[in-house]
Amino acid sequence: MLDKNITEIKESFYTDIKSVSSIKDIEEIRLKYFSRNGLVSQLFEDLKDVVKEEKPILGKKLNLLRNEVSSYFEEVKERISSTQSNKENEIDLTLPGKNYIVGSKHILTQTLDEIKSIFKGLGFSVANGPELESDYYNFESLNFPADHPARDMQDTFFVSKDFLLRTHTTPVQIRLMEKQAPPVRAIMPGRVYRNEAVSARSYCMFHQVDGIYVDTDVTFAELKGTLVSFAKQFYGSDLKYRFRPSFFPFTEPSAEMDITCYLCHGKGCKICKNSGWLEILGCGMVDPNVFKFVNYDSEKYTGYAFGMGIERIALLKYGITDIRIFFDNDLRFLKQF
Amino acid sequence: MKIALSWIKEFVDLNGISTDEIVSQLTMSGLEVEDVVDQSNLYKNFIVGFVKETQKHPNADKLTICKVFDGKDDLQVICGASNVSAGQKIVFAPIGTEIPNGNFVIKKAKIRGVESNGMICAEDELLLSDDHSGIMVLDEKLEAGKSITEALNLNDVILEIAITPNRPDALSHIGVARDLAALFDRDLIIPEIKLSESSEDVNKLASVIIEDEVNCPRYIAKVVKDVKIKESPKWLKDRLEKIGLRPRNNIVDITNLVLHECGQPLHAFDLDKLSDHKIVVKSTKSETSFTSLDSKERKLPLNTLMICDASREVAIAGVMGGENSEITETTKNILIESAYFHPSSIRKTSKTLGLSTDASYRFERGTDPNITKYAAERCAQLVADLADGKIANGIIDVYPKVINPKEIELRFSRTTKILGYDVASEKIKNILSRLGLAIKVLDEDKLLVSVPTFRPDIEREIDLIEEIARINGYDNIPTVSKINITLEKKTDETEVDEKIRQAATSLGFFEMINNPLQSEKEVKISGSPVKLANPLSADMEYLRSTLISGALITVSKNLRQGVKDIKLFEIGDVFNKTNEGEIKSFDDFTEDQNLLFIISGKEQDKGWNTEVIDSDFYLLKGLVDSFLAKVSLDNVLNDSYYAAANEIYAYYLTKNSNGVELGKGGKIKSDVLKQFDINQDVYCFEFNFTHLKNVKAKNNGYVDPLKYPKIIRDFAFVLDKSVKYLDVKEFIKKKSSNLLKEVSVFDIFENETLGENKKSIAFTLEFYDKDRTLTEDEVEKDFNNLISLITKEFNAQLRGK
């Protein structure tokens, strides 16, 4: 009878202790098994009534049981109480942590960072130039003759007859080539201005990244390769693209690069004006007239150039519908990035 | 520009080619198709309806209840137009029709309680024009129930094409047809003109003199007599309406037709209104007033190219005719002008007058001097046919210096060098020929290409290479998968900016980007800002001379949005004039990159275990110093302190290097804040970042962590309120032994027990030596010595002890 009880109590102890998770549970087990009237103490009481011959064997068995379960109990008790402090100074772990403000770069800076890092990986340097430019750098040296309709493509803010707010970052190409002989491989990020009415779709200033590569054997095929590599790194490797002829005074031949609209996947939607394509950048082979202005031999050297708008890229990427939000600097907007 | 496919097909056979293919090939060759209107699809549900009866709507004055016969049934339809009446044939949209303007579908509806089963349409609803003055009333002979695509001949495909400024040749149907001929390798067909002229010599009827040969290299006049001004025939009106032009009378319509057919702008004068029947082309010698045919009086500046008769101006050359010589209903004899004007002359006129017309748009881009005769004859013949006129014999053609096709050499090898792949020479020859260029083989590698005058954009070999590339297709140019990268050093001029941004954001600042274009009031808070010559509006009339104005605009905007806790930075360019005069060179202004920090409100809100941290001068100072430490510029710059206000700050400090001020900041003055509508304290610091970048950062190398213990001592003194912390600190450092390494303040307070105009400052002193453990004695000696020196120097009293 007692023999059977020993086995049963042992089993029930192990079942009970398995589900222990708090100090309270531990206390319940102590009371149930190890208190004065607990099950284990009860077994020793029962031993008194056992016949004399069985006493030594059962006594030994009982001692073994007590040692085994009580040492296991202590072990579990230790584990539980080390993870949970005792009742008097119990910590409320659910309270919020201390608030630390970590600032952030403007979303346009972050977008530019991403573009820069891709082109730096492709061997490009990064160059700067002034925003208040001369007509010579912004237009003339880039093959926009005075009184030419090509100038209508870029509505300009003038500060005087010959000085203006640059309408593109392309003048930095000229400044760079004036300073160094080929090879030249660089991108030129910066702020540009257009004299256009402010609306959800256009702002009087925005940001661009221009790029140029001039060397002895630069071809249109390499232009395509480089820009496709950029687009795949930036937009995803499964992207579809196309290059379509266009016109810029400083490149010949000129192209615009489109990628499949990521919203409708080419089926046509409002964002892509039902064409299924999104224009992401303009590019082309550097016009020999531009080389003339910087005294490069256009028979020996060829080059490509490209340019893209950063706002447009960020608008598309984050699904922002109003360009003005970039320059409102509402902290509730800035803190999201 | 709108192009009708049916019209294009008169000049190139496009049989077997789908609209989709045409659209895609045009776009992929540089004539970007922005919109396609397929009329037979767009108008498939619209039919001719017959208004049998009308009656007033019982519940609405402006509505009419019509009984419309749709060829089968009589339907009740409500119409809101005032011109609807019984007996009309109209355009009827049955239930289920999608209306092109607005993309809605006609449903059975009750309008003010009366059922309506369809809609009677106005022109604008069909996108045929902007006209919404009333419903379209059709020819009464049309059969009710017939589809309007058939009845009104609305079964064309209209393409909206964006033409880049380098392609004036493509601003006509023949021009676009020529590209299509090259793209699909088909023949371009230009119909021959069969002129039937009278025996009367044109030279007896009119004369032409060009006085300004530079701006008018060619002027052709053709005379047609006894014309009858009337409405154009239906085919002509249809054709013009399809491309968005409003028909006027037969003569004006014919000139428009020829313009859109071959790209040559024409003008028809009433010959009898030209004094002496004479045309003189000359530029104005003084400012002149002139009434153009839109009845507007215009001020013409000096040197505006004009068409005159024997006594007065009769047209603004290349832009618009004059009211005084306009064709009217009573006109009998006309003189047709077909001229070539110099592009920049017309552009100048159009720009100064702010007047752009179909004619000026083409002239300023460059028309073909050698199509003028074809255009004049085509026009004359149409006038003879459609206005019953008699064409005078011969042509007046003043063309002092003939403009000939250009000849350019093209190397196949150069084509390969630019494009990066070989285009077969036969292919090249075919493309150029299809584009209307004449070729002659010079040798294995070389062609001599003769470029007709209709392609002013093709001037050099590279321009020919572009033609080859775009007609052969950019898709055919390979996309390389390998590039060469040279091993020389790459530079990044924006690298420092990035370090600065990292430092600023790690201190909890958010980056803002403000518009540098601001109002006079905003920018005038400091500096000599640059004014724009042609601002967009008064609130963006100036370029900022400091980042502070933009930052205050942003703070103000945020406050209005209920965002009161501000911690922002900006890196951006600021502009200052260096002298009063007009900007003529880069010496007349400076463009500096500045860096600004601005704080306001609470840096940290009260939380369950955090205390509020309010923005104040010391928070600003601490942030700026931490920032400088982050970019290794701590202890490189010297501070100067100004307790008195300047134009922006109530009090401020500056950061200087070798006597040059690199940055300034403090508490913004309240009158400046008021100007920006800000009602809480704002602290701001601005660096000239261009100059800051040039300061050499410190580089102390590595310092071993201290191996021996520090001995720390505190003392506090009661001092006069006017004594500055920094002065005491400097004094301690100067007078102590070299065992004292650090001095810092840990408490400051004032109260009555200290006495009037007194304060207490408590200092912590740290003594150590990197090579040994100090003894208490030697520190004690130094410490006691300092106490007596301070007491004497500052009339101070040691506290506590």
Ligand SMILES: [Zn+2]
């Ligand atoms: Zn789409």
